[in-house]
Amino acid sequence: MSIQVIIVLVLTVIISIISTLAYSVRIVGVRTGRIAVSFAVFNVFALISRTANSIQAPLLAKKIENTIKIGDPQSLLTTFRWILFSTTMATIIGSVLMPTFIKVFGKVVESFSVNRSISKVLLHGFSKSGIEQFKSSVTKPKKENLSQLKSLKMIPKKIVLLNTIAFSIMTVGVLASLYAGCLNPELRTTCSTLSAVITGIATIIMVIFIDPFISILTDDVINGQCTQLQFDRCIIFIVGGLIVGTLLAQVLLVPAAQVISFIARHI
Numbered sequence: 001m002s003i004q005v006i007i008v009l010v011l012t013v014i015i016s017i018i019s020t021l022a023y024s025v026r027i028v029g030v031r032t033g034r035i036a037v038s039f040a041v042f043n044v045f046a047l048i049s050r051t052a053n054s055i056q057a058p059l060l061a062k063k064i065e066n067t068i069k070i071g072d073p074q075s076l077l078t079t080f081r082w083i084l085f086s087t088t089m090a091t092i093i094g095s096v097l098m099p100t101f102i103k104v105f106g107k108v109v110e111s112f113s114v115n116r117s118i119s120k121v122l123l124h125g126f127s128k129s130g131i132e133q134f135k136s137s138v139t140k141p142k143k144e145n146l147s148q149l150k151s152l153k154m155i156p157k158k159i160v161l162l163n164t165i166a167f168s169i170m171t172v173g174v175l176a177s178l179y180a181g182c183l184n185p186e187l188r189t190t191c192s193t194l195s196a197v198i199t200g201i202a203t204i205i206m207v208i209f210i211d212p213f214i215s216i217l218t219d220d221v222i223n224g225q226c227t228q229l230q231f232d233r234c235i236i237f238i239v240g241g242l243i244v245g246t247l248l249a250q251v252l253l254v255p256a257a258q259v260i261s262f263i264a265r266h267i
Contacts, residue, residue, distance in 0.1 A: 004059055005079055011056040012083050013090040018049040020094025020242060021101050023235050026214060028106045030221045030231060038109050044118060064182055073182045080175045080253060087171060088246040095239050103137040155234065159213050160241045166205040167245035168252060173198035175249075176256035183261055190264040198256070214238075 025042045029035030067076040112121050177195030181188030217234060220226035 004063060005082070008056055008059050008063070008079075009082060009086045011052040011059075012086045013093075014052045015049050015056070016087045016090030016246075017094040017097070018045050020091050020239060021045070021098065023239050024098050024102050024105065026218050027102055027232060027235060028109060030218060030228065031102075032106055032109050033222075034109055034113060035218065037113055038105070041105070041109055041112050041118070041121075044122075060178065064178055064188075067182055068185050068188075073179070076179060076182050077254070080179060081250065083175065084171065084246060084250050084253065087249070088243060091239075091243050091246055095243065098239070099139040100137060103139055104134055107133060107137065155237050156213065159210060160237050162205055163210050163238050164241035164245045164248070166202040166210065167242050168248035169205075170199050170202040171246055172249040172252045172256050173202065176253055177260050179253065180257040180260040180264065183257065184264060187261070187264045190267070191260050194260050194263060198260070210238075 022042065022045075025038050026035070029038035032038065063079065064076065067073060108121055112118065115121060174195045177191050177193075177198065180194075181191035184191060214234075217226060217231055221228060221231045
């Protein structure tokens with residue numbers, strides 16, 4: 001495995017962990033009563049994710065160009081499967097880190113509300129007291145919380161299923177279009193353009209069904225129409241759906257690439 005691929009895998013892990021932890025922001029917002037501030041502070045992590053994504057894209061493009069020159073698309077498929085595997089592992093890691101992140105991020109939000117400066121919060125995080133607070137916030141997932149996953153009562157099954165499908169499409173969309181372009185070098189520009197159509201479908205599902213539901217549920221907790229426990233369990237199931245979605249993406253990779261190749265040849 002080349003250094004180039006290893007860097008891509010590391011960046012994939014960073015992006016996926018941050019994407020998973022993003023679901024913790026609403027929990028912190030509800031618990032602290034500072035939803036807008038929570039999203040504002042999390043933008044720092046989102047910036048890290050976008051930076052990693054901007055570095056990852058040209059590395060993948062270079063890998064594809066080299067694969068086309070060599071004429072060995074199978075090696076690219078292996079690389080993509082490693083990327084999807086790293087996405088799965090990173091999503092699992094992110095879900096395990098959620099209890100710790102919720103505690104740490106809650107303190108960060110409270111600190112920002114007092115200091116009103118991201119730079120001051122960051123400096124405090126690297127100070128001796130900040131490191132001590134981080135150590136005291138490290139938390140393992142509670143067994144009783146995991147045992148609650150056995151009960152499907154009060155869980156929006158359709159929303160969890162839609163979120164799983166949307167996330168799997170979003171995860172595999174770009175990789176499938178790149179692989180389709182490698183299988184059809186003369187149409188690789190068309191194939192890469194079609195990735196926006198694929199991920200656009202997932203985005204529509206997220207915007208129309210998932211995000212509004214979570215937003216309404218957040219308001220219900222604040223208004224006392226939904227308990228904190230029910231809200232937390234819903235988020236846990238949604239994050240669990242992300243893990244299943246990454247596994248489903250492995251299955252969809254080759255069929256999705258074949259569909260994209262077919263569309264590219266006939267449009």
